[in-house]
Amino acid sequence: xxxxxxNTLSRSKDELRPLDPTNxxxxxxxxxxxxxxxxxxxxxxxxxxxxxxxxxxxxxADHVTYVRNITDVDDKINAxxxxxxxxxxxxxxxxxxxxxxxxxxxxxIAALGVLPPSVEPRATDHIGEMKAxxxxxxxxxxxxxxxxxxxxxxxxxxxxxRLSGRSLEEMEAGARVEVAPYKKxxxxxxxxxxxxxxxxxxxxxxxxxxxxRPGWHIECSAMAGKHLGQVFDIHGGGIDLVFxxxxxxxxxxxxxHGTAAMAQVWMHNGFLQVxxxxxxxxxxxxxxxxxLLDGKDFGGSQWHGRVVRxxxxxxxxxxxxxxxxxxxxxxxxxxxxxxxxxxxxxxEGGPNEDVVAALSDDLNTPSALSxxxxxxxxxxxxxxxxxxxxxxxxxxxxxxxxxxxxxxxGFEAKAVDAAKVxxxxxxxxxxxxxxxxxxxxxxxxxxxxxxxxxxxxxxxxTGEIVTTWEVAR
RNA sequence: GGCCACGUGGCGGAGUGGUUACGCAACGGUCUGCAAAACCGUGUACUCCGGUUCAAUUCCGGACGUGGCCUCCA
Numbered sequence: 001x002x003x004x005x006x007n008t009l010s011r012s013k014d015e016l017r018p019l020d021p022t023n024x025x026x027x028x029x030x031x032x033x034x035x036x037x038x039x040x041x042x043x044x045x046x047x048x049x050x051x052x053x054x055x056x057x058x059x060x061a062d063h064v065t066y067v068r069n070i071t072d073v074d075d076k077i078n079a080x081x082x083x084x085x086x087x088x089x090x091x092x093x094x095x096x097x098x099x100x101x102x103x104x105x106x107x108x109i110a111a112l113g114v115l116p117p118s119v120e121p122r123a124t125d126h127i128g129e130m131k132a133x134x135x136x137x138x139x140x141x142x143x144x145x146x147x148x149x150x151x152x153x154x155x156x157x158x159x160x161x162r163l164s165g166r167s168l169e170e171m172e173a174g175a176r177v178e179v180a181p182y183k184k185x186x187x188x189x190x191x192x193x194x195x196x197x198x199x200x201x202x203x204x205x206x207x208x209x210x211x212x213r214p215g216w217h218i219e220c221s222a223m224a225g226k227h228l229g230q231v232f233d234i235h236g237g238g239i240d241l242v243f244x245x246x247x248x249x250x251x252x253x254x255x256x257h258g259t260a261a262m263a264q265v266w267m268h269n270g271f272l273q274v275x276x277x278x279x280x281x282x283x284x285x286x287x288x289x290x291x292l293l294d295g296k297d298f299g300g301s302q303w304h305g306r307v308v309r310x311x312x313x314x315x316x317x318x319x320x321x322x323x324x325x326x327x328x329x330x331x332x333x334x335x336x337x338x339x340x341x342x343x344x345x346x347x348e349g350g351p352n353e354d355v356v357a358a359l360s361d362d363l364n365t366p367s368a369l370s371x372x373x374x375x376x377x378x379x380x381x382x383x384x385x386x387x388x389x390x391x392x393x394x395x396x397x398x399x400x401x402x403x404x405x406x407x408x409x410g411f412e413a414k415a416v417d418a419a420k421v422x423x424x425x426x427x428x429x430x431x432x433x434x435x436x437x438x439x440x441x442x443x444x445x446x447x448x449x450x451x452x453x454x455x456x457x458x459x460x461x462t463g464e465i466v467t468t469w470e471v472a473r
Numbered sequence: 474g475g476c477c478a479c480g481u482g483g484c485g486g487a488g489u490g491g492u493u494a495c496g497c498a499a500c501g502g503u504c505u506g507c508a509a510a511a512c513c514g515u516g517u518a519c520u521c522c523g524g525u526u527c528a529a530u531u532c533c534g535g536a537c538g539u540g541g542c543c544u545c546c547a
Contacts, residue, residue, distance in 0.1 A: 380512095
């Protein structure tokens with residue numbers, strides 16, 4: 001089985017040829033932990049979890065290393081910590097914020113059926129590696145020190161801009177930001193900068209006397225280099241990270257290590273909108289994973305993590321996705337059907353080959369799901385097909401044996417008097433037996449008015465009519 | 474302003490130079506006293522205008538629309 005993946009670097013779907021098939025290495029940019037992860041953050045987490053599962057299936061679970069970092073040093077973190085805990089010592093406030101946010105992130109994404117990565121490094125544990133990169137870059141002429149900053153010398157890298165597909169001239173022509181006076185070139189970016197009072201501070205590299213802290217992009221270069229090596233197979237993240245974040249990562253890593261590539265394949269998931277609009281706090285449609293799972297802010301309902309995952313997988317990862325209540329409702333109905341069909345069924349064997357094949361073509365989850373629907377259809381009447389379907393759904397992370405009620409999280413059935421309902425159901429059955437259909441229909445209408453719906457079925461053995469009822473959802 | 478994506482039936486959403494995607498909804502049928510559920514079946518869609526071609530939704534150019542990046546962002 002070969003995988004074909006769309007590579008941002010080549011702008012084409014290329015066959016994946018791991019540098020070392022006994023250790024396929026993937027790095028994905030994880031969250032900067034300054035606020036609860038929002039639904040847009042969930043997209044890459046789910047997308048690359050699917051890829052991770054596929055890689056493990058193809059190359060073996062022990063032959064894949066997946067690194068997804070946590071960035072816990074950043075301007076936004078500092079600002080947010082000061083805002084939230086104004087009376088606390090800044091460093092303590094920052095630690096409190098990052099720890100709380102990281103813990104919530106883990107809780108949120110676990111509910112989405114996401115496997116933990118092989119390694120989840122934190123930026124602040126890799127300050128030494130970042131400083132070493134700064135030193136190396138200055139030493140080989142790709143970075144310089146100015147006013148206690150270490151800056152990357154962009155013009156020193158001849159193919160800077162290749163990943164994002166833009167030339168230096170283009171970028172400088174379109175630049176709208178004012179250029180800091182210590183920069184040699186407008187495009188130069190910060191690798192290390194001096195810390196102000198109340199900001200996290202470490203001893204600086206490159207002979208800088210004042211204490212400082214890393215710039216935005218260097219942490220990923222440091223963590224990827226440490227855990228995956230100088231060149232690895234796949235690097236992923238949201239499409240908005242292509243520039244400047246990934247472009248600068250490539251620049252730092254390649255120039256520091258003297259390599260022709262940082263990662264062989266660069267993958268980027270498309271953007272997410274909410275009900276047709278850009279998600280933003282000002283529009284009031286900013287929705288966190290936590291709110292979706294535990295609140296009732298979106299569509300007036302809580303949503304099970306599996307429902308969120310299925311809704312996300314319904315769109316190919318590179319396409320834009322419009323996050324709507326309607327798509328969650330649809331995903332939930334599908335999962336209800338799955339739960340009804342697979343109640344108590346144990347997985348047997350591996351995932352369906354056609355599903356694996358669909359995913360192997362640039363992670364075509366919609367196509368894979370259409371195959372799943374076919375399997376579901378046959379599993380409904382063919383018991384023998386159920387364990388295989390269960391195995392396939394396990395593989396996709398879409399179903400873990402939840403019951404319909406569990407999937408219908410937060411649903412509060414309208415209170416009904418069960419004894420009274422039973423009595424009415426029995427009265428209706430009696431009326432039916434007596435062929436008093438007018439009365440039996442009247443009783444059914446009465447029950448419907450109470451929110452109770454009925455199903456008549458014949459007992460397959462005795463031929464007796466058995467009526468089941470449930471409170472309408 | 475510069476650069477880049479995307480535009481498929483009521484909705485969601487794959488894919489393809491000529492042959493059924495698929496799901497939801499809808500509709501028809503079977504079953505049922507009637508329903509519900511279940512099962513079976515039905516849809517001929519690809520923004521617009523040019524071009525290439527025997528043939529384009531599918532390739533090329535343009536228009537329009539939506540979105541992204543260029544500044545923090547998944």
